[in-house]
Amino acid sequence: SQxxxxxxQALSIQEGENATMNCSYKTSINNLQWYRQNSGRGLxxxxxxxxxxxxxxxxxxxxxxxxxxxxxxxxxxxxxxxxTASYFCATDAGGxxxxxTFGKGTHLIIxx
Amino acid sequence: xAGVTQTPKFQVLKTGQSMTLQCAQDMNxxxxxxxxxxxxxxxxxxxxxxxxxTTDKGEVPNGYNVSRLNKREFSLRLESAAPxxxxxxxxxxxxxxxxxxxFFGPGTRLTVL
Numbered sequence: 001s002q003x004x005x006x007x008x009q010a011l012s013i014q015e016g017e018n019a020t021m022n023c024s025y026k027t028s029i030n031n032l033q034w035y036r037q038n039s040g041r042g043l044x045x046x047x048x049x050x051x052x053x054x055x056x057x058x059x060x061x062x063x064x065x066x067x068x069x070x071x072x073x074x075x076x077x078x079x080x081x082x083x084t085a086s087y088f089c090a091t092d093a094g095g096x097x098x099x100x101t102f103g104k105g106t107h108l109i110i111x112x
Numbered sequence: 113x114a115g116v117t118q119t120p121k122f123q124v125l126k127t128g129q130s131m132t133l134q135c136a137q138d139m140n141x142x143x144x145x146x147x148x149x150x151x152x153x154x155x156x157x158x159x160x161x162x163x164x165x166t167t168d169k170g171e172v173p174n175g176y177n178v179s180r181l182n183k184r185e186f187s188l189r190l191e192s193a194a195p196x197x198x199x200x201x202x203x204x205x206x207x208x209x210x211x212x213x214x215f216f217g218p219g220t221r222l223t224v225l
Contacts, residue, residue, distance in 0.1 A: 031212055042116075042202055042216035043155070088154050092212055099145045099170050100214060102154030 005103050006089055012109040019076045021106040023089030024069075030092050032065055033100065034074050037086045046074075046087075079110045113138055116217035118203050124223045125193045133188040133220050135203030143206040144186035145214065146170075146178060148199040155202060161186055193224045 007022045025032070031050045035043040049056045049065045049072065056063045062075040076083055086107045090100035116137045125131055137144065142163045147155035147170075157170030161180040175197060177189045186205075190197055200221050204214040 033212065033214075035216075040219075042218045043204075043214075045213045045215070048212055090154075099147070099157035099160045100155075101171075102147075102156070104152065104154045 006087070006106040008106060009104070010107045010109070012111060013079060014111050015079060015081055017079055019079050019083070019108055019110075021074045021087055021089075021108070023072045023074070023103055025072075025089070025091050025101075025103075026070065027091075027093060029067075030094055032063075032072050033090045033092065034061075034063060034072075035088045035090060035102075037088065037105070039085075043088065076108075079108075081110050081112050084108060084110045115139065116203055116205055116215050118201075118217035118220050120220060121218070122221050124225065125190075126225050127194060129193050130189065130191050131193065132190075133201055133203075133222075134185070135187065135217060136185045137203075137205040137215070138184065139205060139207065139215065140183070141205035141207050141215070142183070144180065145204040145206070146176075146186070146188045147202045147204065148172065148197075149202060149219075150199050158188065158201075190222075193222075195224045198222060198224045 005024050033048045034046045037043045047058045049063045060077045065072045086105045088105045090102045119134045145160045146158040149155045156172050159178040161167045164183045167178050179187045200219045202219045203217040206214045
């Protein structure tokens with residue numbers, strides 16, 4: 001079953017604007033990760049936030065985590081055409097060797 | 113470093129045929145994973161291997177077998193392919209327990225007719 005559910009499913013914005021994607025999940029987690037997938041390619045890790053963290057930054061990315069609401073958001077500031085991709089949240093329940101549980105993704109289109 | 117490599121990139125099978133998808137990583141990672149991605153869906157875990165010599169079922173293991181040949185290689189076998197196995201298959205690897213990031217291969221696009 002899908003653990004994470006991203007919202008919205010699709011998002012189209014103008015270059016330079018900020019993009020916000022949300023993720024909800026169902027069970028307790030050790031950490032939550034965000035991945036990017038360009039069309040026809042594999043996934044690339046963007047950022048990881050642990051269950052005891054509330055906010056994390058990496059370059060133009062800002063991730064928040066609210067474990068009481070079982071939700072996370074990914075903010076991309078000052079978007080660029082190269083940010084066009086699908087973005088997936090993935091939860092790691094145990095933090096060990098078990099696999100990740102992915103959501104269905106948000107398809108982001110940046111209009112030039 | 114090539115990272116995670118997968119072969120083949122594309123494959124078309126007829127129902128009932130068998131094939132093995134190959135995956136190798138050169139990052140000395142302990143854990144390796146096989147996922148499938150269907151249209152409009154996220155990835156679903158098929159099997160994983162926490163370390164050389166061990167394998168475990170994931171969310172959707174039916175119709176698949178795996179082999180962790182050595183620390184570098186983790187193969188996925190379809191013994192009797194079915195149209196429901198038409199999908200894109202991704203292999204991934206992860207380092208030690210303190211490093212939770214997974215590194216993904218480019219994927220194998222499989223069509224079963």
